[in-house]
Amino acid sequence: MISITIFGSGNVATHLIKAFSCKEEVSFLQVFARNKKELSTRFPHLNIVPSQEELVKTDVFILSVTDSAVEKVASSIPFKDSLIVHTSGSLSIEVLSNCDRRGVFYPLQTFSKERDVSWQNIPIAIETASQNDESILFFLAKLLSNKVYLISSQQRKQLHLAAVFVCNFVNHLYTIGHQLCEDHNIDVSLLQPLIEETAKKISMLSPKQAQTGPAKRNDTLIINSHLAMLENPIQKQIYTLLTQSIQQHEQKL
Amino acid sequence: MISITIFGSGNVATHLIKAFSCKEEVSFLQVFARNKKELSTRFPHLNIVPSQEELVKTDVFILSVTDSAVEKVASSIPFKDSLIVHTSGSLSIEVLSNCDRRGVFYPLQTFSKERDVSWQNIPIAIETASQNDESILFFLAKLLSNKVYLISSQQRKQLHLAAVFVCNFVNHLYTIGHQLCEDHNIDVSLLQPLIEETAKKISMLSPKQAQTGPAKRNDTLIINSHLAMLENPIQKQIYTLLTQSIQQHEQKL
Numbered sequence: 001m002i003s004i005t006i007f008g009s010g011n012v013a014t015h016l017i018k019a020f021s022c023k024e025e026v027s028f029l030q031v032f033a034r035n036k037k038e039l040s041t042r043f044p045h046l047n048i049v050p051s052q053e054e055l056v057k058t059d060v061f062i063l064s065v066t067d068s069a070v071e072k073v074a075s076s077i078p079f080k081d082s083l084i085v086h087t088s089g090s091l092s093i094e095v096l097s098n099c100d101r102r103g104v105f106y107p108l109q110t111f112s113k114e115r116d117v118s119w120q121n122i123p124i125a126i127e128t129a130s131q132n133d134e135s136i137l138f139f140l141a142k143l144l145s146n147k148v149y150l151i152s153s154q155q156r157k158q159l160h161l162a163a164v165f166v167c168n169f170v171n172h173l174y175t176i177g178h179q180l181c182e183d184h185n186i187d188v189s190l191l192q193p194l195i196e197e198t199a200k201k202i203s204m205l206s207p208k209q210a211q212t213g214p215a216k217r218n219d220t221l222i223i224n225s226h227l228a229m230l231e232n233p234i235q236k237q238i239y240t241l242l243t244q245s246i247q248q249h250e251q252k253l
Numbered sequence: 254m255i256s257i258t259i260f261g262s263g264n265v266a267t268h269l270i271k272a273f274s275c276k277e278e279v280s281f282l283q284v285f286a287r288n289k290k291e292l293s294t295r296f297p298h299l300n301i302v303p304s305q306e307e308l309v310k311t312d313v314f315i316l317s318v319t320d321s322a323v324e325k326v327a328s329s330i331p332f333k334d335s336l337i338v339h340t341s342g343s344l345s346i347e348v349l350s351n352c353d354r355r356g357v358f359y360p361l362q363t364f365s366k367e368r369d370v371s372w373q374n375i376p377i378a379i380e381t382a383s384q385n386d387e388s389i390l391f392f393l394a395k396l397l398s399n400k401v402y403l404i405s406s407q408q409r410k411q412l413h414l415a416a417v418f419v420c421n422f423v424n425h426l427y428t429i430g431h432q433l434c435e436d437h438n439i440d441v442s443l444l445q446p447l448i449e450e451t452a453k454k455i456s457m458l459s460p461k462q463a464q465t466g467p468a469k470r471n472d473t474l475i476i477n478s479h480l481a482m483l484e485n486p487i488q489k490q491i492y493t494l495l496t497q498s499i500q501q502h503e504q505k506l
Contacts, residue, residue: 011465067475090467090475108443110451110465114458117450123443149443158437159444161479166430166444167451168466169495170423175460175502177419184411190361190376190402191412191419192456197370198363198420199452203445205367207428212264212363213421214343222320222343226414234498241494242422245487249428 002140003028003058007073009035011111012087013064017043019119023143030058042113052076060136062087062105071095074102083133089160092153093127103128103137106156107145110167119144125151125159176235208249215246255393256281256311260326262288264364265340266317270296272372276396283311295366305329313389315340315358324348327355336386342413345406346380356381356390359409360398363420372397378404378412429488461502468499 004026006017013033020026021043029047033039036050049055057079063070064087074084075098084096085103096102104127109117124141126148128134134150141148151159174195178188201210214222223243230236257279259270266286273279274296282300286292289303302308310332316323317340327337328351337349338356349355357380362370377394379401381387387403394401404412427448431441454463467475476496483489 066470067472090478108447110447110454110463112454112458112463112465114462115454121446123446125443147443147446151439155437155439157478157482158433159439161482162430162433162439162444163447164466164468164479164492165426165433166448168464168468168499169491170426170448170451171455171460171464172468172495172499172502173418173423173426174455175464176498177415178455178460180411180415180418184408186404186408186412186415189456190378190400191415193374193376193400194361194363194416195419195423195452195455196449198423199449201363201365201368202424202427202431202448203442205365207424207431209367210363210365211421211424211428212365213417215417215421215425217319219320225343225410226417229410229414234494234501237494238422238498239417241487241490242425245429245491246421246425248487249425 001025001027002060002136003030004060004062004140005030005032005055005058006062006064007032008064009033009039010064010066011113012107014039014042014113015111015117015119016062016064016087016107017046019144020140021046025139025143028058030056057082059083060085060140067091071098074099083128083136085128085137089163090157092157093129094153096129101128101130101133103133104153104156105137105141106151106160108159108163110171120146123147123149125149125156127151127153127156173238176238211246211250213246215243216250218247218250254278254280255313255389256283257313257315257393258283258285258308258311259315259317260285261317262286262292263317263319264366265360267292267295267366268364268370268372269315269317269340269360270299272397274299278392278396281311283309310335312336313338313393320344324351327352336381336389338381338390342416343410345410346382347406349382354381354383354386356386357406357409358390358394359404359413361412361416363424373399376400376402378402378409380404380406380409426491429491464499464503466499468496469503471500471503 031048036048061084070086083101084099085105106125109122124145126137181188284301289301314337323339336354337352338358359378362375377398379390434441
């Protein structure tokens with residue numbers, strides 16, 4: 001049995017709270033959030049603490065706050081023999097160097113409050129300063145997911161950068177694709193099977209093998225006609241740059 | 254019962270041949286391909302015709318050849334009362350204006366020979382010059398898919414452009430994400446649940462609602478640290494441009 005405190009009320013914090021609040025192995029779940037109202041509407045039975053003075057000691061403190069706040073929040077925790085971890089993809093474990101026992105608990109997924117996720121498939125990257133604490137984070141991560149990995153701060157930073165490309169930037173291309181359809185009265189749901197197949201395809205083929213389209217075929221006629229159709233200057237730039245990048249890759253193959 | 258000829262041996266042609274060859278409603282399937290060897294290895298029982306002289310008349314001729322060849326191939330078909338259709342997302346139906354009966358049969362999916370697809374969910378956009386021919390293409394499309402749409406040449410062109418963004422360009426971002434992992438000895442399979450969730454998420458939320466990440470949060474610290482990590486100049490440009498485009502969208506919301 002383990003007691004934990006989660007700091008935060010954002011997307012990641014909300015999903016962690018939801019996931020841990022139904023685990024019997026967690027004896028006590030305390031949440032620290034300045035924005036008490038939204039969380040207590042979502043989780044009416046939750047023990048939410050809005051001020052530092054009311055905080056009680058738990059085995060682990062999970063800081064799921066904005067990157068820029070992690071160091072300050074960590075330093076404000078008065079329980080020096082608890083394990084203090086952050087959930088950031090970008091921050092080194094050393095941002096917690098003021099804490100005697102420190103670690104990282106990074107779930108690699110895109111979280112929005114409005115959408116449930118299937119935790120058991122989410123890779124969780126853990127890291128601890130001391131090997132003794134590794135088993136605690138491993139235990140907590142295994143409560144949620146079948147995929148738990150020991151990843152160094154250096155590797156996690158690279159993983160997070162890769163995630164920005166395959167998730168945040170990809171989602172923005174979905175935004176553009178939807179917008180092009182909406183502008184011409186085409187039901188955006190027509191794109192969905194293509195979008196899902198493109199994502200699934202690379203679990204079997206490498207993305208290099210999976211590449212199709214006018215840029216790969218160097219079909220200048222279509223590329224020029226697409227550029228002429230794009231009215232938005234930044235969309236035109238994105239089209240040009242990604243076409244150029246695909247062609248550079250093809251030349252290397 | 255309907256007889257069809259498919260021209261071509263590329264990705265789309267191969268998948269169309271495979272799909273139609275097991276349909277009882279297709280009485281006769283003839284394939285015209287100069288590259289007979291590869292197709293006959295893949296489909297040993299197929300009726301493959303390598304030269305124009307051996308071509309026999311069928312109800313429908315489906316031209317699944319490169320865009321630049323469609324017009325010439327169509328003109329070479331001597332059976333003037335057959336329905337002649339192409340499968341291109343970009344070409345207008347009018348590229349077939351030499352054919353008395355003409356149409357378009359455009360399956361909106363990414364096809365690679367090495368990967369099977371689930372035809373029943375693939376949207377097929379059809380278009381015919383004459384309304385009499387619409388029912389024939391509708392019948393053929395319905396043999397393969399539950400999702401058949403009447404789409405004009407103008408709309409299909411926009412749909413194809415949108416598909417380049419949400420499929421070809423997205424796949425290229427997967428290539429970059431995989432490469433960043435491989436360069437730092439991180440198993441690329443860690444990215445797969447994130448990739449698939451990002452794709453599925455927008456069937457429930459709009460991509461604008463689904464957007465997450467440092468660009469959306471305007472997290473300059475992380476953005477700059479990511480740019481410093483990227484060694485490849487074109488990857489740096491892609492990061493900068495997509496970040497800028499996300500931020501422009503956020504300002505409009």
